[in-house]
Amino acid sequence: KAGVTQTPRYLIKTRGQQVTLSCSPISGHRSVSWYQQTPGQGLQFLFEYFSETQRNKGNFPGRFSGRQFSNSRSEMNVSTLELGDSALYLCASSFGLAGDPYEQYFGPGTRLTVT
Amino acid sequence: AQKITQTQPGMFVQEKEAVTLDCTYDTSDQSYGLFWYKQPSSGEMIFLIYQGSYDEQNATEGRYSLNFQKARKSANLVISASQLGDSAMYFCAMREDLVGGSNYKLTFGKGTLLTVNP
Helix, strand or coil: CCCCEEECCEEEECCCCCEEEEEECCCCCCEEEEEEEECCCEEEEEEEEECCEEEEECCCCCCEEEEECCCCCEEEEECCCCHHHCEEEEEEEECCCCCCCCCCEECCCEEEEEC | CCCEECCCCEEEEECCCCEEECCEECCCCCCEEEEEEEECCCCCCEEEEEEECCCCCCCEECCEEEEEECCCCEEEEEECCCCHHHCEEEEEEEEECECCECCCCCEECCCEEEEEEC
């Protein structure tokens, strides 16, 4: 079965611009989580979506937002990009219901560079 | 407060030998889960093994086993018969259960860079 896919794999943007990243979960998975990975801060949780609703949110400014569609695909958007937003953005998918296996599977990531 | 601690920034092991990567965690919850992920230089996070806090047996997946010591709040990863392809960054992560709901937020440690020497 196909794994988690993320597009695009690489992006270069300029400060002040906005960017949208996409994540398609494993078939049958309804939960999608997003993480930011930087050398300084490590892996940090951004938010999690389940059935088109944000279920959990990390400690990031409002410039970071997301959404989920009825087919469970998710997008995250970063507005007014700052240099510090340069990172590897990873999404992870899981079944999402209590009692289901809790394993989360990650996609290959989108590497965002802000210049 | 740091919830996941990986005290070994880097580890070296000879091919075919076993290696243990340390992980300690901090939580006041009774119900939680512990994960190990491998991240090669390509960047993708590869799920290795999961241990639930109520699981009585230590989790095993092929060459990977998780040495779960609940009282000591440790969840060390043991890799048996190391291979050159095991060279990567390894992350320990924890999921804490929320009362009345599911929680899929993972808190990660800083990672351990494992190098397997031929």
